[in-house]
Amino acid sequence: MSVMDKLKQMLKGHEDKAGQGVDKAGDFVDDKTQGKYSGQVDTAQDRLKDRLGGDQDTPPR
DSSP, X not given: OOHHHHHHHHHTTOHHXXXXXXXXXXXXXXXXXXXXXXXXXXXXXXXXXXXXXXXSSOOOO
């Protein structure tokens, strides 16, 4: 069982909270890098939320 499978299993039923955490972490990185890598951070956030299932009802920023 991969690490991602274990994370999915632990977060089952809490995908919305996982998506919020991913957004918060991405915002933190954007703040620390002064937006220099915002495109890459947004891509990483989208891919991670897709993998964790935390992007169902998240409004765009």
